[in-house]
Amino acid sequence: MIYAMDIISLLRRVLGRFRKDDFVNILQEWKFIDIDDVDVNLKKSAKIDIVYNICEKCRNKSIKVDDVAQLDLIYNQKHSNSKKWTVYKLSRAQDVTYDQVTVEPATFQDKLQQHLSLYFRHDLHTRTKDDELWLRICLHDGSAAQFMPSNVVYMVLHLRSSYIISSNIKVTHKDYILQALLTSLEYTEVKELKLSGKNLSSLTDMVLFQQSQGAFSQYRYNQADQNPLTSGRKVKRKAESPPDVTDKRVFNENNAEKRARLSKTEETFGNNPQPVLEKLTYQLETRFHGDQHMPRIADNTAIIHCTVRFEGKNVLEGIKQLGPSGLANLPLPSHLANAHSFARNSIVLAEKSQHRSTPKKD
Structure with a gap:
């Protein structure tokens, strides 16, 4: 049993995460209390006074856990980058055929509630946003611990696809929740993809539009003058002009080379921002190919294992800038030029029969 004081404490904790400027929009979206019911000025009052006043109004309206859970979902929808997300792929066995399953949120919630109850005491709440169904699964490991962040799992189900993106799940809970x-969704298998990060929208973009990244993204965003599948004259894009400088005596001696690098980079990556990935790892499994620079080793067939890790705010954008900055020769090798389309954080580069390193499929 959850007491009123515990609910207000939980509400205060959730409200405390929002910025002061968010309260007007949050209350309008939440709809549990009206803005006019708040006795303090939402723009001029201190945040602590606003939170206290909202809590008192909610106490008078006998707020329930369900209402606080909806507010928590609103927060995580607006601040999804505060968590690390992992992508899962759902599939069915080849010998199993179903008609196209339409996910109706209320029916799905009832089914999932029933199946989860076989394993845990829990609270389940859902909230729709565009073509996404957000899940909040709060597992009860005890009356005092049930609202600990580690006991709450957030999931985003894309209604028109077979992908689910989830926040961190405890190892002891993972298999049961996925099962x-x-x-509930009438699938037979689930696979954790090698794709994770904090930017939820980028992860979604990479798995739902894997074949239309890079230069092909212009067709998805209706930026192209012509469809690539139709015949006709290709429209050339005007090359980027060099930046203006204050001192006219200063000029770039390598203007032609710079324009060529920008043109090659745009052909590969397009002119749209790259999806955000904070980490990208390459695992090399290749033979040694440096015999021309040093004596031949005895066993030239031995596989050398090496790991190269890129980390940063956006490693894909960083790879894109390698060419224009002059830090890499163009064209880039395929495992770099197509990194935005692999939809994964970890890529294995293995030997081909022609002794060329190429991405190896999972």
Whole structure:
């Protein structure tokens, strides 16, 4: 049983995460209390006074855990970058055929509630946003611990696809939660993809539009003058002009080379921002190819293992800038030029029969 004081404490904790400037829009979206019911000025009052006043109004309206859970979902929808997300792919066995499953949120919630109850005491709440169904699964490990962040799992189900993106799940809970999802959605298998990060929208973009990244993104965003599948004259884009400088005596001696690098980079990556990935790892499994620079080693067939890790705010954008900055020769090798289309954080580069390193499929 959850007491009123515990609910208000939880509400105060959730409200405390929002910025002061968010309260007007949050209250309008939440709809549990009206803005006019708040006795303090939402723009001029201190945040602590605003939170206290909202809590008192909610106490008078006998707020329930369900209402606080909806507010928590609103927060995580607006601040999804505060968590690390992992992508899962749902599939069915080849010998199993179903009609196209339409996910109706209320029916799905009832099914998932039933299947989860076989494993845990829990609270389940959902909230729709565009073509996404957000899940908040709060597992009860005890009356005092049930609202600990580690006991709450957030998931985003894309209604028109077979992908689910989830926040961190405890190892002890993971198999049970995924099995409940499979049964509720009538799938037979779930696979954790090698794709994770904090930018939820980028992860979604990479898995839902894997074949239309880079230069092909212009067709998805209706930026192209012509469809690539139709015949006709290609429209050339005007090359980027060099930046203006204050001192006219200063000029770039390599203007032609710079324009060529920009043109090659745009052909590969397009002119749209790259999806945000904070980490990208290459695992090399290749033979030694440096015999021309040093004596031949005895066993030239031995596989050398090496790991190269890129980390930063956006490693894909960083790879894109290698060419224009002059830090890499163009064209880039395929495992770099197509990194935005692989939809994964970890890529294995293995030997081909022609002794060329190429990405190896999972």
